Amino acid sequence: EAQVTQNPRYLITVTGKKLTVTCSQNMNHEYMSWYRQDPGLGLRQIYYSMNVEVTDKGDVPEGYKVSRKEKRNFPLILESPSPNQTSLYFCASSFPSGRSSYEQYFGPGTRLTVT
């Protein structure tokens, strides 16, 4: 089954304790992206990756890091989480340019609470 998976689905942590949220897709997509969802704000892009070893900032990159060492994986790293990073996080992937409409496939989400 074609899918995007994220782990963990739920995480409660404390300020300053480094954490990683994993994202993996099995569709051989070149493009991957992280979004955060906050009430009343919709989803905002954090980072994206056009391909292996190619990453760049989205709209709200502060406090986050990413890496793309393999095509299928795109982990999101919070080196020193703060309470304002409490949010619902989504990973997404899609085909590269040339395919129709850049339709993005989303993972199930990771609900992060930072106390």
Added chain:
Amino acid sequence: GDSVTQMEGPVTLSEEAFLTINCTYTATGYPSLFWYVQYPGEGLQLLLKATKADDKGSNKGFEATYRKETTSFHLEKGSVQVSDSAVYFCALILLTGRRALTFGSGTRLQVQP
């Protein structure tokens, strides 16, 4: 910058009622348009899409038409069901640059039996 505006919720309807959720957009280029749906406790699922003016996207009884002249992409369904209760997001993407989806703030639909 690019933006999407959709009607505030929640929208509460009785089963079999007609649904319209308004969506308008502002974009610097020629976007593709989407409606995503988020059921309680789940991720986002693509509901329908349209890639050029006058295209009509449709799926599961939902429809939306890409109106370039009014920069709109309103979601409609003729007869809603309780199972349609969810949050609906209108979104656009430009086919250049970083290909980020720009989302509206979401509209919660509650359908009562």
